[in-house]
Amino acid sequence: MTDIWNNSPHLSKRLDRVETLLAEILSDPGFPLAEPTKRLVLSGGKMLRPAFVIIGSGFGPKGKGPSREDSIHHIAAAVELIHTASLVHDDIIDDAAIRRGISTLHTDFGVTNAILAGDWLFSQSFRLVADYADLKSTRILARFVGSICSAEIGQDMGKFRFSTSKRSYLRTIAGKTAALFSLSLHVGASEAKADPFVTQALRRAGYDIGMAFQIIDDILDYESDDKTLRKPVGNDIKEGLCTLPLILALKKDESSLRPLLRKPMDDRRVSEIVRLVISAGALDEARRTAQRFTARARVEIERLPPCPAKQELMAAADALLQRRY
């Protein structure tokens, strides 16, 4: 797991518990690809979404029994499975060879099996949600998967158009990333019977943290080398994606950039585009947008009643903004 939760030993311990649960849930002798799929799920993702479910549940009234805690852990596992399921299908779509430092399922087992492995993860997550969440959370999560799909298709249809619409970019990352961050906090709080005012504030904070997180992710695609991000630099450009740094650079220097944005996208052209985006100062500007989302999240969090979860959430919002990988 990532070191982002190092300062929260209590949370780290609970995330370890979620990982143990995930290992149990995915050890299914009836499913032929259970082992490699499990390896991917446990291959050191940041476990952000499960962490947010647990943090959200920390805003409930005190004195909830251990059985409630067990449900929260199962729902946290379900949310991580929804996330991983969408990664498996994404990797097929993007024909990505590497995910979290290991080879992707469709690379090792073919597109066919990877599609079904993703479906299986979705089904396992729904089973968990149906078995452990209350009806309201079940409904919220069921609706959510539809909205990720819409965002993903919208993104896919925009590929290689390199639209400069910031609005459409923000809508896409809201659907594909911020929604699940938001729901994770929301569902955790709702399951723990937190005050509805708190639950709503968490929902908004989660959305803002998720937006900042994805913008940073998109910035890192221009900055990282293969070692730190564990995926190649300029990957988004190669796939025809126009994320915030490129949108901002296009607004400043369309005449140099636009002629480079065409298929097929070879490595030399990708490097040239990365160079132009950096020299336009677009990364700093994109980072300022991310900072504004984090600042909005902080305002929401500050209003919440004092509790350890509040500090954890504030620390997470800052750490995700500062991260370099």
Added chain:
Amino acid sequence: MTDIWNNSPHLSKRLDRVETLLAEILSDPGFPLAEPTKRLVLSGGKMLRPAFVIIGSGFGPKGKGPSREDSIHHIAAAVELIHTASLVHDDIIDDAAIRRGISTLHTDFGVTNAILAGDWLFSQSFRLVADYADLKSTRILARFVGSICSAEIGQDMGKFRFSTSKRSYLRTIAGKTAALFSLSLHVGASEAKADPFVTQALRRAGYDIGMAFQIIDDILDYESDDKTLRKPVGNDIKEGLCTLPLILALKKDESSLRPLLRKPMDDRRVSEIVRLVISAGALDEARRTAQRFTARARVEIERLPPCPAKQELMAAADALLQRRY
């Protein structure tokens, strides 16, 4: 819709209602591929699974209000969406060009979008289930999707091995077909608060009807021309699938058939295999296996309390055994 329900005007009318609901549910301006996906769902499938949900609900105590009927229709729609979602992903896996007489989603919109369209259908079905079914049905249906995936992967991994294991064939069709038939009757009855004894009997009958249905489907792959089945003859062989007719023919005449079973499978070889399977009498023998499953279903159905749904179910079991397309 198919003419299989022509003798049940009441059921036909309710299935029309389910189709109207499906059209409403899938008219989602937020989802870029909603229209073509809706066209596929409404392109004249047999609506068997929704019919079985409705028939199952007919075994509940009398006097349930119209709101209950509305839930049943929504659950019936959800079951059809699960079925169609798995067809969309199957067609990608098999690279099938045609489904129900229209071109498949991945042919028109690419693999990427078809994967997401399938995911979206799954998510819509889960949303419906979560919104309309009771917790027990929700759990049953959530579990089921995992079991289809397992059966599909098992089938895929066996491709071009042409194993003569009847047991493994039956296990595959149980997972990919009979399970959803069984669940449809079960969930319908359970939602309508039918007696648990009845619900269990329906579950077994649905399983047997589903087994017979899939065996007939596999026989028709050797018999139909493109016009009646709306998919090409010998399609299963081309995909490397060893269904019951081929298994039975291999048991009788392995020496002529085995040398033909290899990649790449060209059209001439497919025709030769089809000819050998037919001349071995394997289609009649396979049909006798289907008849045995239908006979088992009839025994279960005969024990059920008399009601219009009982007659509908008996008629459906017979019609699905006799069908020629």
